[in-house]
Amino acid sequence: MFILGATSPGPSLAVVLRNTMIGGRARGLACAVGHGIGFGFYAISVVFGLVIIMENHPSVFTVMQIVGGLFLLYLGIEMMRAEEKEIILSEGKREGFIEGFFIAFLNPKIAVFMLAVLSSVLDPSMSNDTKWVIAAMGATIDTVWYVLVALLLSNSNILTKIQNNQKILNQITGLLMIGLAIWTAVRLAGF
Numbered sequence: 001m002f003i004l005g006a007t008s009p010g011p012s013l014a015v016v017l018r019n020t021m022i023g024g025r026a027r028g029l030a031c032a033v034g035h036g037i038g039f040g041f042y043a044i045s046v047v048f049g050l051v052i053i054m055e056n057h058p059s060v061f062t063v064m065q066i067v068g069g070l071f072l073l074y075l076g077i078e079m080m081r082a083e084e085k086e087i088i089l090s091e092g093k094r095e096g097f098i099e100g101f102f103i104a105f106l107n108p109k110i111a112v113f114m115l116a117v118l119s120s121v122l123d124p125s126m127s128n129d130t131k132w133v134i135a136a137m138g139a140t141i142d143t144v145w146y147v148l149v150a151l152l153l154s155n156s157n158i159l160t161k162i163q164n165n166q167k168i169l170n171q172i173t174g175l176l177m178i179g180l181a182i183w184t185a186v187r188l189a190g191f
Contacts, residue, residue: 011072011075011107011177011180012035012100012104013146014079014173015031015035015075015099015100015103016031016032016100016146016149016150017149017153017169017173018079018099018173019031019096019100020149020153020154021153021169023093023096024154025151025154026093026096027092027093027096028151028153029147029150030093030094030096030097030100031096031097031146032146032147032149032150033143034099034102035100035101035143035146036104036140036143036144036146037104037143038100038103038104038105038110039104039110039139039143040135040136040138040142041104042104042110042138043134043135043138044135044139045114046114046135047131048135062188066184067106068107068184069180069181070181071102071103071106072107072180072181072184073177075099075103075177076173076174076175076177076179076180077174079170079171079173079174079177080170080175082166082170082174100146
C-alpha cells in the first residue's frame with residue numbers, strides 16, 4: 001500500500017519535478033528527502049496515535065487541513081504565475097528540501113491516506129519496535145521513490161525536454177494544486 005501511495009501522481013510528484021527542473025539533481029534529491037521526512041512524520045504520528053488525537057481533538061486535524069489547503073493554493077498560484085524565463089537553475093537545496101517537506105507535511109491527503117492504510121494493520125497490542133518498523137518502512141518507500149524520480153528526471157535529455165515544456169507543466173501542476181486546495185475546502189465545508 002505504501003508503494004501505491006508514493007507512486008500515485010499528485011502534488012508531491014509535481015513539487016519534486018519542479019525542484020529537479022529548476023535546481024537539477026541536487027535540489028531534486030533534497031526535495032525528495034524532505035518529502036520523505038514529511039511523510040515519515042505522518043507515518044510515525046498515525047502509528048503512535050494520530051487516530052486518538054483526531055478522535056479527541058478533531059479541531060487540530062481541521063487546522064492541519066486548512067493550512068495544507070492554503071499551502072497547496074499558494075504553490076498552485078505561484079506555479080501558474082511562473083514564466084518560462086523564471087526557470088533559471090537554482091542550487092537552492094535548502095529551498096528544495098523545505099518545499100518537499102512542507103508538501104508532505106501540510107498535505108491532508110497524506111494524513112487521510114496514512115489513516116486509511118494503517119488503520120487496517122495496526123493493532124493496539126503491537127510492540128513499539130513493530131510500530132517503528134512500520135513507520136520507517138513508509139518513510140523509506142516514499143523517500144526512495146522520489147529519489148528515483150529526481151535521479152531519472154535529472155538525466156540531461158529528460159530534463160531538457162521538461163525545461164522546454166515547463167510553461168505547460170507549470171500550468172498543469174498549478175491547476176492540480178489549486179484543484180486539491182479547492183477539494184480540501186469543499187471537504188471541510190461538508191459538501
